[in-house]
Each structure stands twice: as C-alpha cells, then as structure tokens.
Amino acid sequence: MGTGGAVRGGGRNTGKMLAVAGLCLAIGAGGIGVATAPVWADSELPSEAASPLRNVAGLAAPVVKPVELGVTPTDGARDVNPAALPAVKAVNGAVKDVVLQSEGGAPVPGTVSADGSTWTAGEPLDFNTRYSYRFTIVDGAGRETTKEQSFSTVGTANEADAAVYPLNGSTIGAGQPIEIVFSEPVLNKAAMEKAVTVKVSSRQAVAWRWYSDRRVRIRPEKFWAANTKITVDLKLFGVDFGNGMVGNSNVPVSFTVGPQRIAVVDDVTKTMKVxxxxxxxxxxxxxxxGEDWLSPSGYAVIMEQERRSKFNAGSIGLKPGDKGYYPPLTVEYANRLTTSGVYVHQALESAWGAVGRFNVSHGCVGLLPADAQWFFTNMKTGDVVQTLNTGAAPVEPLEGFGDWNIPWAQYAKR
Known part of the structure; x- marks a missing residue:
C-alpha cells in the first residue's frame, strides 16, 4: 500500500509539473496563458463584422483598424473661403454617397479618388451660403456609418473685388499705365501680384507700384509699343485680402495700344512737336x-478730352480781386493732363498774339485754333505730352498719370 501510494502521489506531482512547464512554454512562445485555453477549445471566434470595433490586438485576426476621418470644412465652420474646395477623407476606410448642397440648391458635383478614400468637390462654392454635408464611411470590415455636418461661407460684407482702368475692349495711348483700384485694403501685396497676371504681346516687362493699400499702377520701363495687346487677368476669387476680406470674382480685362503718339512741348522754343x-x-x-503759374514739366498723359470745357478760376483757388482771376469761361478743344486742371487747349482769342512768343496761361498749353483742332482730333486719351524747360516740378504721379516721372529703378519700390 505504501509503495502504491507513493506511485500515485508521484503521478500527481508529475502532472502538475508538466502543466506548469506547458504554461511556461506558452508564455515564453508569446501565448496569452491558460485562461484563454477554453476559448481555443470550446468556442469559435465571434465575427469581426458583428463585434464592436477592436482597437487592441487580441485573438481575432486581422484586426480592423479604426477609421480616421478628415472633413473640410469642419462641422459648424463659419466664414469659409468659397474657393477652398470641400473634401471628405477616410484613412483606413472608404467614403460613399457624399451629398454637399445648400438649402434648396442642387448638389455640388464632386469626384472620388481611385482607392475610394477621398471625395473632393469639383467646383467652388457661393458666398454667404450655408451648406450641409451627408456622407457614409465604410471601415475595413464593411460596417457603414452615416454622418451629417454643416458650415457657412464668407458673408457678403466680407466680399472684395477690384476695378481696372483702361476698360475692357478699349484702345489706349502708349503712355497709359494700368490702374487697379481694390474695394478693400490689400495687406498681402506679394500674393496679390501673383494672383493678378499681366500678359503683354510685345513682351515688355512690367512693374507694379502701390500708391496705397487699395491703389496700384502697372507700367513698362518705356512707353507701350504700338499695337501691343494687353490682358490683365484678375484671378481674385478666394484670394485673401486680409482682415477677413476675400475676393469674389475672376475677371479678365483686355485692351490694345494704338500708335505711339508723343507731343513734346519746349518752353525755350515755344513750340510743340508731335x-x-x-x-x-x-x-x-x-x-x-506765366511766371506766377509755371507749366509743370516732365511727362503727363491725356486723361480725357472735351470739345468744350467750362473753366472756373475758383477751381485753382482764385477769387474776384485776386491776381490772375478770370470769370467763368468755356474753352475749345480741351485735353486734360492733370486733375488740378492743366490742359492742352485752344488759347483764348485774347491770347492768340502771345502764342509762340511768350507765356500768358495759368499753366496750360495754349494752341492756335487750327492746331488745337488738329491736336484734339489726332491725339487720344493715354497719349503722352512731355513738357521741357519750364523750371517747374514734374507732374506728380497721382496728379493724373505722372508715373513716367518716376525712374524705372525706383518704380517698383514700395
């Protein structure tokens, strides 16, 4: 009995040792221990598709990775730039049935990437509009989740645009700078210069000169070549002006340069050569x-032409009794050179005897009737008038278009 008992006892100890050894082998080999043995032995693994999403590695393989969702604009976003194309992207998943639309509007068209992970809108949005998203996300196990989001674009009060001179379709003189006036201040001028392209058929290089945050002019080093075609493409839609203001349009403007016409007036010879x-x-x-009203020197550009123009001494600060005062009058063949009132025009009849001999005007260039009529008929807006040897300062850039009085090396400096 004692021997038999010892044998049975030895058997039980051996079994325990074998069990411990098996457990150590399982752990040493990367197993998860005896507590999971009943699962292996007695039951099947639950379907991955029918179980909650797993994010910790376990017995089931392969593990479905969680879907990472990226949606632009984000839910509830406001003042969204309408030029920024909305997108839905699923990492570790796919997107389908995407519908993006404004209230009562047609769905915004879009495309899905080849791998099905990304939907991107195919066209820009409208300003001052609320949009809603509805889309479905599919994970690696085929499970679908539908989501809804909304956002709104930049409001009308934050729209910005610009006006260009010369006008589209016009024919301009060779001295006419391009002027762009923006509706709102432009804080990032370098970005705006990239957004607005200027194409010149004569291949003349151009420079930009900012006179303020809202006004810029563009010209070549020398006058435009005759017959040059110029296109200014204002790709402003979605451009950030700064201060929350966003461009609302893309507008191309084109014009053509006529013959290069230049009138040179010399105070020494009292002549004009065209x-x-x-x-x-x-x-x-x-x-x-005259000596109290010297004509400005340098370059000026014809701003406008009037067959008859009303002149008033009050516009240059004179009143009755002042030296140089004259009553309101009408002049013939008036070609404006400055905003302050310097013109090329037909001299008053009382001054015809002075023409070619001495100076009697208040700064204007006076011509005899036949020459005034010829000048008015053959010269056009944008053409150049250069005045020499008067002893006066040049025309200021914003006193009309005195841009040509700024040396080229300095013109583009802000």
Missing part, C-alpha cells in the same frame, strides 16, 4: 504758364 511712332508729323507754336 511724333507718331517716332516720326515728326506736326509742329505748332504754343503759349505756356
């Missing part, structure tokens, strides 16, 4: 500003 494409076509005597 050149068309470098060829002298007319010489005429002139009278210029």
């Amino acid at each position: 050149y068309f494409n470098g060829t002298l076509v007319r010489t005429a005597p002139v009278t210029l500003g």
